[in-house]
Amino acid sequence: MRRLRAAVLASALLLTGCAQSVDPIERLGKKAAEGVRPHGPAADRGYRHWGLSRPLARSPRHPARPLTARPGPHTPPPVVDRVATRDPVVFLTYDDGAERDPRFVDMVRELGLPVTLFLTDSVAAPGYGHFARLRALGAGIQNHTVDHRAPAGLPYAGQRAEICGQQDRLRARLGVRPRLFRPPYGSYDATTLRAAADCGISTVVLWRAALTAAGLGYTHGPHELRPGDIVLVGPDESTRLPLRERTVRVLRRVQERGLTVGRLEDYL
Template identity: 60%
Template sequence: MTEPLAPPPKPPARAEHGSRPGAHGGLPQVVDRVPTKDKVVFLTFDDGAERDPRFVRMVRELRLPVSMFLTDSVAGPGYAHFGRLRAVGATVQNHTLDHPYLPGLSYAGQRWEICGQQDKLQQRFGIRPTLFRPPYGEYNADTLRAAAECGIRSLVTWRASMQINDLRYAEGDGLRPGDIILAHFRGPDELHGTSLTEMTTRMLRHIQSQGYTVARLEDYL
């Protein structure tokens, strides 16, 4: 990056929890783009396979807002690393225990995957996430019911995804205000020699070149 990221604008006033989807028995909202006129996008990193200390330094030095959707079977052996990321400002959210295709499970199976990871994350980090990403972005009515039972208020998918050298868009050829970007904690073995930090730097250049900056997803949901 040739210059630091611009600071995001002041986030909107947050609604009271009681009025949010998922509260008092309602179903979670499904969101792939946050309704906003701000020129901001949101970075979300899934799974937890790669534990590169250089990425921790990057998040700290850039004050980079990152939401981590962690899968226990992948991230569990390295929760200490994700604790260090949380200590420098990253947030922890839910991506199931075992990363299954949720529509192929019963309601009880889906609830076990989601609530079980809520319990794991509470034990490890002392928090119960309010955001959930279904593996592969796939869900059904049982997913929404199970997520609500587990305390989830928003089911988060995406509008763009991080590639090794660029971004892939769900539609069009560029970012739009409020887009949620999917990335994964992957390392050189999966990225043809590219590190997570290098790939993230390229992504941030694409974001900057389109006139956007990065905001914290939890400030908008």
């Protein structure tokens, strides 16, 4: 049933089949991200192995504080599909948590690649160990609901259960307290924003670019990557390419535009 609904909604959304406070745990994640960023020879060894023609540039020194103001506990969070920054960075995001390829972990480690994972419990739960390994490398772990229901139109109690329930699960299983939420299928309404705020979410994150079988597609605006763009790398039911391959395709486009990859949690 979930799959059927997913297929219908995905076609309606045109781009993708998918469709997720600095606490001590988060600081650990940041340190891990900074610590694994390859320098010099290590980075030079890695990029060819992963199909890139040159090393991935290091992202600029990240802002001292998030660029967006934190809303109050009951203030609807902003909904963003890009970040307002002039830094030459884009942000790579991955949804659901179905694919758990150990080689993707190697890729993140060897490229020092910042990634953000929006996890759905009913999809990711059998493999939280995989996501713990990515988290240890600095990956951001964020909220994509318990059961991947399209939020818009659901009553408050149901939406709150989907969002707060996943906050609780991610805290219990991975020790994280997500601040970012991506609604399944990009579907949300005013009730979603209220429930998200009540669950501790500070920003609702959509995407401006998504990788499709035809290459990168854009929800609006210029049909090219721009600084601050949030990219949905996968999954995408139309291609079924492994996330590693999808990531390489995106990274080539990123490098062609003279950009690199930033860590979304440093900016939101």
